[in-house]
Amino acid sequence: METLSLLSMGFEQALTPEALLFCFIGVSLGTFIGVLPGIGSLTTIALCLPLTFHLEPLLGLIMLAGIFYGAQYGSSTASILLNVPGSAPAAITCLDGYPMSRQGRAGIALFITTIASFTGGSFAILLLIFFAPVLADFAISFSAADYFSIMVLALTAASTLSVGSPLKGLAMVSLGLLMGMVGTDINSGQFRYTFGIPALADGINLVALAMGLFGVAEILNNLTEGNVPQAGKEKITFRQMLPTPDDWKAFRFSCLRGSFIGSFIGMLPGTGPTIATFMAYAGEKKLSKNPEKFGHGAVEGISAPEAANNASVQAAFIPTLTLGVPGDAIMAVMLGGLLIHGITPGPQLVTTDAALFWGVVASFWIGNIILLILNLPMIGLWVKLLSIPYRFLFPAVLFLICIGVYSVNNNSTDVLLTLVFGIMGFYFNRHGFPSAPLLLGFVLGPLMEENFRRALVLSDSSLATFVDRPISAAFLAMTAVLLVFSFRRKATLTDDKAQPAP
Amino acid sequence: MLHAVPNGKSLTRFFRQFLRPSLIARLPVLLLILTGLIAGGIAFGYEVGSFTDMGPGFVPLMLSIALVLLAALILWREWPMIQARAGGEAAGHDFAWRPFCAVSGGILAWVLLAESTGFFIAAIAQVVLAALALPGPRWRSILIMAGILAVAGYFLFVVQLGVPLEAVG
Numbered sequence: 001m002e003t004l005s006l007l008s009m010g011f012e013q014a015l016t017p018e019a020l021l022f023c024f025i026g027v028s029l030g031t032f033i034g035v036l037p038g039i040g041s042l043t044t045i046a047l048c049l050p051l052t053f054h055l056e057p058l059l060g061l062i063m064l065a066g067i068f069y070g071a072q073y074g075s076s077t078a079s080i081l082l083n084v085p086g087s088a089p090a091a092i093t094c095l096d097g098y099p100m101s102r103q104g105r106a107g108i109a110l111f112i113t114t115i116a117s118f119t120g121g122s123f124a125i126l127l128l129i130f131f132a133p134v135l136a137d138f139a140i141s142f143s144a145a146d147y148f149s150i151m152v153l154a155l156t157a158a159s160t161l162s163v164g165s166p167l168k169g170l171a172m173v174s175l176g177l178l179m180g181m182v183g184t185d186i187n188s189g190q191f192r193y194t195f196g197i198p199a200l201a202d203g204i205n206l207v208a209l210a211m212g213l214f215g216v217a218e219i220l221n222n223l224t225e226g227n228v229p230q231a232g233k234e235k236i237t238f239r240q241m242l243p244t245p246d247d248w249k250a251f252r253f254s255c256l257r258g259s260f261i262g263s264f265i266g267m268l269p270g271t272g273p274t275i276a277t278f279m280a281y282a283g284e285k286k287l288s289k290n291p292e293k294f295g296h297g298a299v300e301g302i303s304a305p306e307a308a309n310n311a312s313v314q315a316a317f318i319p320t321l322t323l324g325v326p327g328d329a330i331m332a333v334m335l336g337g338l339l340i341h342g343i344t345p346g347p348q349l350v351t352t353d354a355a356l357f358w359g360v361v362a363s364f365w366i367g368n369i370i371l372l373i374l375n376l377p378m379i380g381l382w383v384k385l386l387s388i389p390y391r392f393l394f395p396a397v398l399f400l401i402c403i404g405v406y407s408v409n410n411n412s413t414d415v416l417l418t419l420v421f422g423i424m425g426f427y428f429n430r431h432g433f434p435s436a437p438l439l440l441g442f443v444l445g446p447l448m449e450e451n452f453r454r455a456l457v458l459s460d461s462s463l464a465t466f467v468d469r470p471i472s473a474a475f476l477a478m479t480a481v482l483l484v485f486s487f488r489r490k491a492t493l494t495d496d497k498a499q500p501a502p
Numbered sequence: 503m504l505h506a507v508p509n510g511k512s513l514t515r516f517f518r519q520f521l522r523p524s525l526i527a528r529l530p531v532l533l534l535i536l537t538g539l540i541a542g543g544i545a546f547g548y549e550v551g552s553f554t555d556m557g558p559g560f561v562p563l564m565l566s567i568a569l570v571l572l573a574a575l576i577l578w579r580e581w582p583m584i585q586a587r588a589g590g591e592a593a594g595h596d597f598a599w600r601p602f603c604a605v606s607g608g609i610l611a612w613v614l615l616a617e618s619t620g621f622f623i624a625a626i627a628q629v630v631l632a633a634l635a636l637p638g639p640r641w642r643s644i645l646i647m648a649g650i651l652a653v654a655g656y657f658l659f660v661v662q663l664g665v666p667l668e669a670v671g
Contacts (some may be wrong), residue, residue, distance in 0.1 A: 174569040185558035223601030
């Protein structure tokens with residue numbers, strides 16, 4: 001019952017006119033950029049991060065989170081209508097969503113993905129409400145060694161479970177951790193890797209790094225590869241969206257299974273929504289009595305991945321808020337934002353900052369309901385967005401990146417660094433080195449160093465502390481299993497032209 | 503693995519052969535190895551200390567070593583493929599320089615102009631340069647877009663959020 005009273009307090013926080021406004025802005029912006037292929041939610045969240053410094057932390061977090069889950073709703077639109085995913089996790093929705101569209105069932109596909117997104121999101125929010133406080137209670141006993149080990153697990157999972165070579169992922173994590181060392185060492189006050197540049201004394205600017213690696217690199221990649229997203233001219237009316245009884249039948253259980261898989265994957269540290277959608281799709285295909293219809297417009301092929309996508313996005317808040325360990329690069333940026341606001345996510349957050357925690361949780365539901373309204377009766381409006389040509393979009397995004405990065409510290413060096421990181425991300429992505437593990441390593445680097453040093457101080461410099469403590473030992477064992485599993489699975493690493501990871 | 507390296511070459515020749523810019527452009531692992539070596543070298547300059555008394559250079563040194571080892575492992579595993587490809591592929595031959603230069607040039611223009619010539623000139627220069635990434639004569643639409651973005655951006659960031667930039671410097 002205590003949970004319910006805390007939740008009602010959360011709703012009081014989230015139902016203030018201001019909170020509603022920022023929730024609405026967040027989810028609308030999220031849907032907007034989700035619909036448009038070529039602009040990722042990470043870029044948008046990083047872009048809005050400096051804006052939240054002018055807001056209360058709760059309002060800022062409500063807005064940033066809204067962008068994240070709002071984008072998942074929007075991202076299926078382009079997958080279905082144009083066969084181009086609005087964001088990486090929606091790639092799988094192309095497989096059956098686009099054939100449905102070709103069969104004249106685009107409206108139904110859009111309806112199903114929206115309902116599946118809502119179901120998946122709601123399922124994971126329930127989990128968040130009842131499971132996060134339990135996890136936080138358990139995590140209160142975590143020591144520095146345990147934290148260090150869970151971060152090792154998160155980084156290993158993030159680099160080995162992504163698409164492409166696990167070794168390349170691990171190399172990028174190391175590079176990210178090393179980049180996290182730039183700045184002033186908190187123990188000794190020594191400047192590290194600052195090269196006399198004042199802008200680096202506080203470390204590399206997170207917004208500059210995220211914008212470069214994702215925003216600029218994405219634009220460079222689209223333009224140089226010539227895969228400029230094409231504008232579409234589809235029209236969808238509400239009448240076209242009503243599913244047939246057969247569609248409902250196929251939808252019901254696949255959506256629930258997707259929600260379950262997504263929630264589970266989302267909760268694990270180091271895994272993102274992309275892998276959740278892939279697993280949900282693979283699971284449906286395996287369970288299906290006629291797997292041959294997959295790829296030709298199977299309803300299960302869009303409902304399960306979309307439910308999993310949204311479930312994993314909402315569930316990803318569980319480890320980020322209760323342990324302070326983000327699941328993927330987007331959550332890492334969110335964590336970085338909270339740290340800048342002076343809020344340290346962790347087990348204490350649920351109790352000491354109860355208003356913030358429950359306010360955000362309540363806002364998720366409000367946001368999901370707003371999204372339902374935005375995406376069902378108003379779908380025609382979003383579909384129209386697809387007719388904006390990319391040649392107008394990318395200069396505008398670059399402009400927002402320049403002024404957005406500049407506004408963080410009012411500093412041109414940061415903008416220059418954004419360009420450098422952009423070229424770096426572009427160059428590495430071209431060769432199958434993913435950027436997401438780098439960003440995750442960058443955010444976790446300083447936290448890992450701090451916990452590593454503290455653990456060794458507390459144990460009289462005995463490395464055995466990492467395996468003596470059962471919790472830490474369990475995380476390290478899981479890391480080892482994961483490493484063995486991923487290298488056995490991908491024994492051949494000759495995939496230089498591997499698909500660029502998100 | 504060194505046996506995969508062409509026989510009879512000394513270490514210096516190995517490095518000279520491997521750290522050519524054209525090769526780095528194709529093999530990011532070489533850049534990672536180089537970064538790891540430099541970062542490790544710099545970390546030595548800070549106090550490294552030991553497990554019992556870690557200095558500021560300790561963790562960076564460990565990470566540099568990890569980076570070099572991982573990159574070397576990738577190089578070793580990819581080596582047969584790199585050899586198979588060698589000679590067949592002309593580096594940077596068909597790279598699309600136009601969008602690359604336009605996008606980079608736009609951002610550089612902002613960096614150089616924002617504080618000296620003010621917000622409007624920097625914003626318009628940035629948008630116009632970036633828009634040149636795609637071919638086609640459409641100066642009017644580019645200029646209209648640049649103008650709208652500059653005015654909207656000025657009101658949002660400079661007037662509303664107080665970013666300290668002059669309209670015209």
